[in-house]
Amino acid sequence: MKIGFIGYGKSTNRYHMPFVEDSGQYEIVGFYTRGSKSFDMPYQTNTDLTRFPDVEQLLNSDAEVISVTTPPEYHYEYTKKSILAGKHVIVEKPFCNTLAEVEDLYRLAEAHNVKITPYQNRRYDSDFLTIKNILQRQDIGKVMEIESNHTHYRPDGADNRGNQYDGSVLGHAVHFIDQIVSLYGEPDSIIYDVCNQKNFYIGEGLMHSDTVPEDYYDIKLIYGNLRIRVRHSQLIVKHPPRWIINATEATVEKYEIDQQERDLKQGIFLDSPTFGHDTAEGLCKIYYKDRVEEVPAEYLHYTQFYNDFKDWVEGKRPNPPVEKSEALAVIHILETIANKAEYVPLKLQK
Known part of the structure; x- marks a missing residue:
């Protein structure tokens, strides 16, 4: 399964990338991050990552899953864009800042037949x-x-x-x-x-x-x-x-x-x-x-979160890592x- 990241700070490098690669079930397409700040990344990925110049190019790529790891104020915006692009989405905690935003994202996901869940590792x-x-x-x-x-x-x-x-x-x-x-x-x-x-x-x-x-x-x-x-x-x-x-x-x-x-x-x-x-x-x-x-x-x-998410998307398990009712x-x-x-x-x- 192909995955891309929106955001590439310590959250991605520390709490996501090691476990995505440990899973062995994902191909990392690349990432988009705002600004030009560079980070000293302690985890050295085995993948030569592509940095997309804008989020639209990432969303137009062949990534099937988008992991949103931006600061919380951008979660709703980027998750919504990912859903509208037909991508499944994993969203860092907190899912969004308000219940209304989360409810709206679930409605959109159901309308576009994609899966979304918060990253409750x-x-x-x-x-x-x-x-x-x-x-x-x-x-x-x-x-x-x-x-x-x-x-x-x-x-x-x-x-x-x-x-x-x-x-x-x-x-x-x-x-x-x-x-x-x-x-x-x-x-x-x-x-x-x-x-x-x-x-x-x-x-x-x-x-x-x-x-x-x-x-x-x-x-x-x-x-x-x-x-x-x-x-x-x-x-x-x-x-x-x-x-x-x-x-x-x-x-x-x-x-x-x-x-x-x-x-x-x-x-x-x-x-x-x-x-x-x-x-x-x-x-x-x-x-x-x-x-x-x-x-x-x-x-x-935490590898198991990504394994469970992939199995859920592919219909190999009936439930998401986090139920909708629990997220709400x-x-x-x-x-x-x-x-x-x-x-x-x-x-x-x-």
């Missing part, structure tokens, strides 16, 4: 896959509470400027909200708290919502009696467990997030035998009343929070 994170399997076990009892923590200690950048779409919710929470939606679908309701902690921390005063985007969020997704907390802060010196599950018969703790991103940032790629593997501290443990069980990690690289639910949740609005469920069918 973190569904293939080892920590998430490990927790996903544990949640299917009967011996932990009924799950009552889940915590999804992803904290850092990065006190720099307190004076970053932007609007509500430049903050941590759309740029970061999108991954982890999607993981929960992939498990449980659209929530019944949400409770959320967002703010800028670093700006306040350095003494510049409380944030102005129109100039300093949030860098902290604490989002609770409610499913009947199940409570799921998704939390992010950049001022945590000692990280909590990445996952905590409290069930009637056990408590589960999993430290450390998936290591693929860490390795990619360090220039470690899939040719390394330890690529994406947890450290010893990342071992998952189930605490029962009378014993502790250690659970080995489940590994499935995620954007609706994020847009609600970004606009500080009251959440009203869309009542989607999962």
